[in-house]
Amino acid sequence: MSSRDYDCIVIGAGVQGSFTAYNLAKNNKKTLLLEQFVLPHSRGSSHGQTRIIRKAYDEDYYTHMMEECYQLWSQLEKEANVKLYRRTGLLVMGPEQGDYQVFKSTLERNKVPIVILPREEFSQHIPHVNLSQGNAALVDTTAGVLYADRTLKTVQGQFQKLGGVIKDAQKVIDITPGSVVTVTTVSGVYRAKRLVITAGPWANTLLSHTGLQLPLQVLKINVCYWREKIPGSYNVQHRFPCFIQLESEEAKHHIYGLPSNEYPGLMKICYHTGPETDPDERDRQTDKGDIDILQRYITRCFPGLVPIPAMVESCMYTVTPDNHFVLDHHPTHSNIIIGAGFSGHGFKFGPIVGKLLCELSQGEVPSYDLSPFRIRRFQTHSKSAL
Numbered sequence: 001m002s003s004r005d006y007d008c009i010v011i012g013a014g015v016q017g018s019f020t021a022y023n024l025a026k027n028n029k030k031t032l033l034l035e036q037f038v039l040p041h042s043r044g045s046s047h048g049q050t051r052i053i054r055k056a057y058d059e060d061y062y063t064h065m066m067e068e069c070y071q072l073w074s075q076l077e078k079e080a081n082v083k084l085y086r087r088t089g090l091l092v093m094g095p096e097q098g099d100y101q102v103f104k105s106t107l108e109r110n111k112v113p114i115v116i117l118p119r120e121e122f123s124q125h126i127p128h129v130n131l132s133q134g135n136a137a138l139v140d141t142t143a144g145v146l147y148a149d150r151t152l153k154t155v156q157g158q159f160q161k162l163g164g165v166i167k168d169a170q171k172v173i174d175i176t177p178g179s180v181v182t183v184t185t186v187s188g189v190y191r192a193k194r195l196v197i198t199a200g201p202w203a204n205t206l207l208s209h210t211g212l213q214l215p216l217q218v219l220k221i222n223v224c225y226w227r228e229k230i231p232g233s234y235n236v237q238h239r240f241p242c243f244i245q246l247e248s249e250e251a252k253h254h255i256y257g258l259p260s261n262e263y264p265g266l267m268k269i270c271y272h273t274g275p276e277t278d279p280d281e282r283d284r285q286t287d288k289g290d291i292d293i294l295q296r297y298i299t300r301c302f303p304g305l306v307p308i309p310a311m312v313e314s315c316m317y318t319v320t321p322d323n324h325f326v327l328d329h330h331p332t333h334s335n336i337i338i339g340a341g342f343s344g345h346g347f348k349f350g351p352i353v354g355k356l357l358c359e360l361s362q363g364e365v366p367s368y369d370l371s372p373f374r375i376r377r378f379q380t381h382s383k384s385a386l
């Protein structure tokens with residue numbers, strides 16, 4: 001095997017590609033992880049300080065996957081001797097009869113420890129928040145915060161310790177499928193028996209070299225931080241939880257937030273959708289409709305925050321029509337595996353996605369039923385040129 005030949009190449013060193021590469025190296029596969037930008041970078045979907053981890057979902061299969069996923073997060077923390085997760089709980093609020101009931105049933109059915117907060121006790125448990133009229137509230141006590149940038153550094157470091165090779169500033173510009181796949185970057189040509197594509201917002205750009213297009217939409221998300229009027233009111237050390245507002249007067253999509261933590265005195269609250277963007281032109285997208293919605297919601301429900309964002313960072317979602325991931329073999333080239341369309345909720349699944357993409361690439365039976373994540377569900381959308 002020459003130095004340019006690998007058992008497996010992974011394209012894209014975001015959370016999903018990094019965990020996939022790490023799993024491959026753990027399985028003694030000679031693995032190359034290619035990244036277009038110099039690492040670390042803030043131009044994809046995995047950067048920033050924090051993400052929410054939770055078992056509260058409306059589908060059982062996500063809650064099931066999270067059972068094992070929590071263990072994998074904890075294993076990585078032990079292995080690398082680093083703290084990646086902080087338990088805070090997740091406050092779920094929503095109109096009593098809507099999605100809220102579905103979340104509650106999934107949590108109860110799966111015996112996830114929750115606390116129901118009756119309206120009359122709400123403010124005693126969650127000060128400085130107004131529960132909307134007709135809304136109910138519960139806390140998923142297993143939920144918390146993941147340290148995102150630290151995770152990428154850790155998992156990439158562990159991958160390298162296992163002998164894995166990372167080449168950054170190596171944008172892939174061509175892929176030639178075959179029993180041995182040839183991958184051409186701006187500065188080299190590499191070959192492998194198996195290829196995993198985890199290119200986030202650039203998935204379709206890369207897939208075009210393989211004759212496949214998926215129904216993916218790239219959205220720009222304004223990551224807004226809001227200042228506490230009284231410092232500490234929403235602080236992680238004062239046990240303020242993460243939250244999801246499922247529906248609201250202001251918005252059809254979820255609004256979610258994390259306690260003030262990474263930037264003292266600032267709480268992160270975002271809207272779970274945004275305007276469409278070209279990933280290479282993200283900062284030319286200046287639509288602020290999401291910020292208007294957040295300002296109205298914060299004024300009404302978080303009276304302890306100044307309703308003008310103190311800081312706005314940028315991130316991107318790559319969404320599928322049903323908001324479920326794509327974890328599958330390429331329909332024509334079975335040695336090419338695709339992890340895409342994480343639809344703004346994929347970070348927490350990184351360890352399990354990495355395990356599953358590794359299993360798929362090795363032709364093993366995946367540990368979970370992947371039918372919700374198959375490409376063929378898009379049959380009416382996907383434009384395969386093959």
Ligand SMILES: Cc1cc2nc3c(=O)[nH]c(=O)nc-3n(C[C@H](O)[C@H](O)[C@H](O)COP(=O)(O)OP(=O)(O)OC[C@H]3O[C@@H](n4cnc5c(N)ncnc54)[C@H](O)[C@@H]3O)c2cc1C
Binds near residue numbers: 016
């Ligand atoms: C604001 C925001 C908040 C979020 N909150 C949560 C949350 O609370 N909880 C949660 O679980 N999830 C959350 N998510 C979602 C989660 O962060 C994403 O699902 C996840 O980061 C997607 O990772 P990825 O590896 O697929 O993509 P990316 O991180 O974008 O990685 C893809 C990588 O591929 C590289 N690449 C692309 N093309 C090429 C090429 N040609 N050659 C080489 N490299 C290439 C890119 O540069 C990039 O580094 C949030 C996302 C955002 C934006």
Ligand SMILES: O=C(O)[C@@H]1CCCC=N1
Binds near residue numbers: 052054244344
């Ligand atoms: O995945 C998550 O937990 C966050 C919060 C809810 C909306 C999307 N991302």
